[in-house]
Amino acid sequence: MNALPEPLVASLIAMLQAGVILLGVLLLGAVLTLVERRLLGLWQDRHGPNRVGPFGALQWVADMIKIFFKEDWIPPFADRTLFVLAPAIAMASLLLSFMIIPLTPSWGVANLHIGLLFFLAMAGINVYSVLFGGWSSGNKYALLGAMRAAAQTLSYEVFIGLSLMGVVAMAGTFNMREIVAAQEDLWFVVPQFLGFMTFLVAGIAVTHRPPFDQPEAEQELADGYHVEYSSMKFGMFFLGEYVGMVLISALIVTLFFGGWQGPWLPPFVWFALKTGAFLVLFMLLRASLPRPRYDQVMRFGWMFCLPLTLINLLVTGALILLADPL
Amino acid sequence: MSADTLTHDPVVIALRQRFGDHALVVQPTHTGMPVLWVARESLGEMLRFLRDMPDPFEMLYDLSAVDERLRAHRRGLPEADFTVFYHLLSVSRNRDVMLKVALREGDLAMPSVVSVYACANWYEREVWDMFGIDFIGHPHLARILMPPTWQGHPLRKEHGARATEFDPYTLTVQGQEVEQGALQFKPEEWGMRRERESAEFMFLNLGPNHPSAHGAFRLVLQLDGEEIVDCVPDIGYHHRGAEKMGERQSWHSYIPYTDRVDYTGGVMNNFPYILAVEKLAGIEVTERAKVIRVMLAEMFRISSHLLFLGTYLQDLGAMTPVFFTFTDRQKAYEVIEGITGFRMHPAWFRIGGTAMDLPNGWETVVQGFLDWMPKRLREYERSMMDNAIVRERTRHVAAYTTHDALAWGVTGPNLRATGCNFDLRKQRPYGGYEQFDFEVPLGGQGDVFDRGQVRIEEMRQSLRIIQQCVDHMPAGDYKADHPLTTPPPRERMLQHIETLITHFLQVSWGPVLEPGESLAMVEATKGINSYYLTSDGNTMSYRTRIRTPSFPHLQQIPAVMRGGFVPDLIAHLGSIDFVMADVDR
Numbered sequence: 001m002n003a004l005p006e007p008l009v010a011s012l013i014a015m016l017q018a019g020v021i022l023l024g025v026l027l028l029g030a031v032l033t034l035v036e037r038r039l040l041g042l043w044q045d046r047h048g049p050n051r052v053g054p055f056g057a058l059q060w061v062a063d064m065i066k067i068f069f070k071e072d073w074i075p076p077f078a079d080r081t082l083f084v085l086a087p088a089i090a091m092a093s094l095l096l097s098f099m100i101i102p103l104t105p106s107w108g109v110a111n112l113h114i115g116l117l118f119f120l121a122m123a124g125i126n127v128y129s130v131l132f133g134g135w136s137s138g139n140k141y142a143l144l145g146a147m148r149a150a151a152q153t154l155s156y157e158v159f160i161g162l163s164l165m166g167v168v169a170m171a172g173t174f175n176m177r178e179i180v181a182a183q184e185d186l187w188f189v190v191p192q193f194l195g196f197m198t199f200l201v202a203g204i205a206v207t208h209r210p211p212f213d214q215p216e217a218e219q220e221l222a223d224g225y226h227v228e229y230s231s232m233k234f235g236m237f238f239l240g241e242y243v244g245m246v247l248i249s250a251l252i253v254t255l256f257f258g259g260w261q262g263p264w265l266p267p268f269v270w271f272a273l274k275t276g277a278f279l280v281l282f283m284l285l286r287a288s289l290p291r292p293r294y295d296q297v298m299r300f301g302w303m304f305c306l307p308l309t310l311i312n313l314l315v316t317g318a319l320i321l322l323a324d325p326l
Numbered sequence: 327m328s329a330d331t332l333t334h335d336p337v338v339i340a341l342r343q344r345f346g347d348h349a350l351v352v353q354p355t356h357t358g359m360p361v362l363w364v365a366r367e368s369l370g371e372m373l374r375f376l377r378d379m380p381d382p383f384e385m386l387y388d389l390s391a392v393d394e395r396l397r398a399h400r401r402g403l404p405e406a407d408f409t410v411f412y413h414l415l416s417v418s419r420n421r422d423v424m425l426k427v428a429l430r431e432g433d434l435a436m437p438s439v440v441s442v443y444a445c446a447n448w449y450e451r452e453v454w455d456m457f458g459i460d461f462i463g464h465p466h467l468a469r470i471l472m473p474p475t476w477q478g479h480p481l482r483k484e485h486g487a488r489a490t491e492f493d494p495y496t497l498t499v500q501g502q503e504v505e506q507g508a509l510q511f512k513p514e515e516w517g518m519r520r521e522r523e524s525a526e527f528m529f530l531n532l533g534p535n536h537p538s539a540h541g542a543f544r545l546v547l548q549l550d551g552e553e554i555v556d557c558v559p560d561i562g563y564h565h566r567g568a569e570k571m572g573e574r575q576s577w578h579s580y581i582p583y584t585d586r587v588d589y590t591g592g593v594m595n596n597f598p599y600i601l602a603v604e605k606l607a608g609i610e611v612t613e614r615a616k617v618i619r620v621m622l623a624e625m626f627r628i629s630s631h632l633l634f635l636g637t638y639l640q641d642l643g644a645m646t647p648v649f650f651t652f653t654d655r656q657k658a659y660e661v662i663e664g665i666t667g668f669r670m671h672p673a674w675f676r677i678g679g680t681a682m683d684l685p686n687g688w689e690t691v692v693q694g695f696l697d698w699m700p701k702r703l704r705e706y707e708r709s710m711m712d713n714a715i716v717r718e719r720t721r722h723v724a725a726y727t728t729h730d731a732l733a734w735g736v737t738g739p740n741l742r743a744t745g746c747n748f749d750l751r752k753q754r755p756y757g758g759y760e761q762f763d764f765e766v767p768l769g770g771q772g773d774v775f776d777r778g779q780v781r782i783e784e785m786r787q788s789l790r791i792i793q794q795c796v797d798h799m800p801a802g803d804y805k806a807d808h809p810l811t812t813p814p815p816r817e818r819m820l821q822h823i824e825t826l827i828t829h830f831l832q833v834s835w836g837p838v839l840e841p842g843e844s845l846a847m848v849e850a851t852k853g854i855n856s857y858y859l860t861s862d863g864n865t866m867s868y869r870t871r872i873r874t875p876s877f878p879h880l881q882q883i884p885a886v887m888r889g890g891f892v893p894d895l896i897a898h899l900g901s902i903d904f905v906m907a908d909v910d911r
Binding site for chain 2: 040043044045046140141144147148210211213221222286287288289290291292293294295296
């Protein structure tokens with residue numbers, strides 16, 4: 001066999017890595033649906049799904065098979081193009097964001113210089129999926145859900161970026177690998193605690209997880225923006241929510257908790273453990289908290305989180321200047 | 327109550343002074359209140375007088391009608407084909423009064439009293455729907471329980487009561503379109519505008535299938551953004567004709583139907599019905615039967631309040647508490663099942679007592695439940711009622727004052743959440759409640775939070791009552807020694823042919839009650855529930871009027887929700903604690 005040229009091998013390996021990560025994230029999203037239901041069962045004094053496979057471990061497979069074979073119905077009153085486009089955007093924008101996450105020193109899809117900005121851009125695009133879905137469904141509940149989503153995401157995206165600027169200022173870069181490297185001595189969660197807290201809140205809000213599930217709000221809007229969706233189109237929204245959870249958890253780990261860094265264990269295990277801890281936190285929040293009212297969420301965002309991020313940014317900037325005057 | 331004592335009633339005297347001696351005909355009944363026949367023309371003025379007198383009759387408690395045309399025993403009563411009755415309640419006097427108006431078949435019209443008592447609105451619609459009596463001046467006299475396309479008026483005597491009296495039901499595609507078209511909401515019919523200068527309103531149809539509608543309940547919202555400009559509740563999807571069924575079931579065999587009215591209340595529904603029948607029959611039950619009844623009624627109050635608490639918090643978006651409260655309800659049902667043999671609908675009370683005596687070892691089972699509950703209630707309070715988000719969502723939301731509550735006919739925990747101390751178990755003890763030591767929890771703000779908190783506290787008080795039942799259960803028979811109790815005692819059946827015949831008639835026909843009218847109210851799980859029974863000396867009731875608390879509670883929704891947000895409405899719906907069978911009957 002002839003040796004392949006060097007750049008070709010490199011790009012093949014990169015593509016393989018990308019494929020593995022893509023598949024891994026999707027599978028993880030699917031498995032998480034099961035994990036969440038089992039954990040909720042544990043916390044709610046009940047069993048949860050435990051019939052398919054050992055301890056119900058194959059429930060997600062059964063769910064996937066079911067959802068693929070459901071009738072894929074597009075309501076006659078819907079705007080077809082946007083209706084089909086919306087779940088695709090939901091899924092694609094979140095999956096693309098994974099590009100920038102470095103799993104280990106050598107694994108990761110892309111090493112972009114503007115890594116963090118890319119995530120913010122994708123998060124911005126993600127809003128369109130909810131808006132399109134809610135608008136094109138031709139359903140009043142979906143429309144109300146989309147309205148809420150638009151307002152909520154707009155407000156929270158204002159400071160999701162600002163909350164990360166402290167990290168950027170300290171690391172001096174948008175590149176994710178360099179940010180991880182900058183945390184060798186001290187995880188950014190310590191100096192950037194306020195940034196971490198606000199990013200956590202905004203992250204939950206952006207993924208529409210409880211208690212910020214205003215756009216879905218089952219008790220109020222009967223599932224909101226995706227009420228008209230069925231089959232795999234619904235599945236993409238549904239899976240998208242879990243992929244979003246994984247993404248936000250991975251970002252928190254990368255930006256504030258030193259990414260793959262940690263003693264004794266291999267880097268990937270550290271990364272997975274830390275991410276898993278945040279995923280469980282997401283689920284615990286869902287199990288334990290009621291939902292604040294929509295305008296209370298907005299007020300909390302604008303009146304509390306935004307000033308907090310601004311103060312954080314100012315103080316961080318001032319300290320950096322003090323330590324190292326230009 | 328005899329006619330003689332009634333003429334000395336201060337309300338009767340006051341009315342006579344104001345309207346003259348001939349304005350009233352006093353009817354003796356077993357209802358425990360003055361029942362006064364008045365002329366149609368003077369009704370409005372009398373109601374206004376009673377509402378505005380010192381220590382007024384604040385609440386129009388009930389309003390309905392009776393089709394008198396087939397009634398045989400009407401001696402001493404004014405001539406009437408139909409009677410419309412107005413049951414007023416005074417919290418300050420702790421007294422009731424009932425005004426009746428006689429109507430002739432050719433002239434079935436009444437002046438509407440919506441301007442005097444706002445809550446007359448739905449009741450008048452119900453009377454129109456059920457009897458075809460017109461209310462002149464009513465803002466929107468339309469069918470309320472039956473579908474808008476219905477032919478006839480079901481509670482009239484000529485209307486069929488059984489499916490076999492009708493042709494088989496068919497629904498064609500065209501018919502379905504007609505039915506659905508009739509349900510289309512047209513804002514103009516309700517005097518609502520589709521737009522204002524700057525904005526077009528959105529009309530959002532919430533229900534009859536909606537996760538937070540608590541049953542088949544429909545609410546049409548007029549929205550400006552998410553702000554509720556106005557709303558129209560639409561009921562009747564759960565209507566099963568419970569009142570009509572009362573006219574074709576024997577006094578005894580109607581008991582299981584009552585269970586299904588407030589289907590979370592179980593034997594609590596038997597209670598007012600049985601009490602009313604016992605008044606008619608003149609039965610005094612034994613002490614043991616009284617205490618058993620109180621114990622089971624309080625078990626069901628706890629079970630119902632637990633369901634309330636779980637769904638109330640779920641409507642606020644907390645998904646976990648409902649699983650915990652259902653665990654507790656399961657414990658309650660184990661006790662109930664152990665004693666009665668059934669879970670939700672035991673139909674366990676009997677005319678004159680209960681169906682059976684308590685089983686051996688019941689104290690241990692009940693005590694187990696009593697020991698389990700207090701720490702759970704503490705946990706709910708600490709984890710949920712103290713939670714900042716719950717408080718933000720419920721404090722000052724959908725709040726109303728005692729005055730408004732009484733004007734809208736609100737009773738039960740929802741009334742007490744406004745700070746009004748009116749609990750029938752204290753104010754008018756029935757069925758042995760005077761022997762028990764308990765407190766009546768009150769709220770202060772009358773908001774969603776108070777309605778939740780009051781119910782948690784009520785569960786504690788119910789536990790106290792049950793504890794006293796366990797500690798002091800009297801010995802003796804569980805059934806009164808009276809010929810009209812059902813089922814008749816079997817051990818007396820085989821003495822000789824007379825006893826066999828009596829037993830056979832009692833079982834096949836059921837007891838025959840003397841002609842008369844009686845009414846019994848109880849403090850049910852959701853508010854005051856009462857049965858107003860008219861006997862025409864038969865094996866069946868001539869008219870069974872069921873006054874349920876949820877009906878006026880739903881009517882009040884628009885009055886408190888205007889200007890609120892959709893999530894506030896959901897919180898309010900959760901805090902009312904209604905079931906649709908209790909509204910529609």
